[in-house]
Amino acid sequence: MKRTAGTATLLLLAGALAACSSPAPAPATSTSAPAPTITAQPGTGSNTAPPEPTADPEAATCENLLPATLVTQFEEMGWSYQQSQLFGVDAPLPDSIQCTWGDYASHSSESVQIYAWSPIDDATATAMQDALVAQGWTREVKDDVVYITAGDRSAVVDENGYGMTYKFVEGSVSYADTKQGLVLLQWPR
Known part of the structure; x- marks a missing residue:
């Protein structure tokens, strides 16, 4: 199978996008293998915002209200x-x-x-x-x-x-x- 520069660019772009959103898949051994299926972990999908920090603010106490x-x-x-x-x-x-x-x-x-x-x-x-x-x-x-x-x-x-x-x-x-x-x-x- 003959690859053109456009096909190589598309493959590189697809690889870069996949690397940004999930761990790199194992290299394919055959050029006719289907593209890997990317499954997102719960809460890590591309449409979800990063988790907010969960640290609670310090509460006022009789020990920290004053110097x-x-x-x-x-x-x-x-x-x-x-x-x-x-x-x-x-x-x-x-x-x-x-x-x-x-x-x-x-x-x-x-x-x-x-x-x-x-x-x-x-x-x-x-x-x-x-x-x-x-x-x-x-x-x-x-x-x-x-x-x-x-x-x-x-x-x-x-x-x-x-x-x-x-x-x-x-x-x-x-x-x-x-x-x-x-x-x-x-x-x-």
């Missing part, structure tokens, strides 16, 4: 935390975390520090802000950040007179027992 050095300082003072959820308008926010650090071992936890974070949608954030303002909290807006603070009505205030404060940014809300305490929250990373 490691602060967590170490709390532990060296004998403090531990109690974990709960951040409360929204009328129920805890799903997927939220609230960490109340204090000296629970000695049962004299008169002084605690509270840090919380939660994902939040726009409608829930607006309802929560409106409910807090209706209770007498103060709303402040700076750039794209909304702060809702209890101000000096809190038992503990920072050097600027801010007590318990919520910080709303697009997609999340964080909370600390002072506005200055919000700077310590490192979530999301």
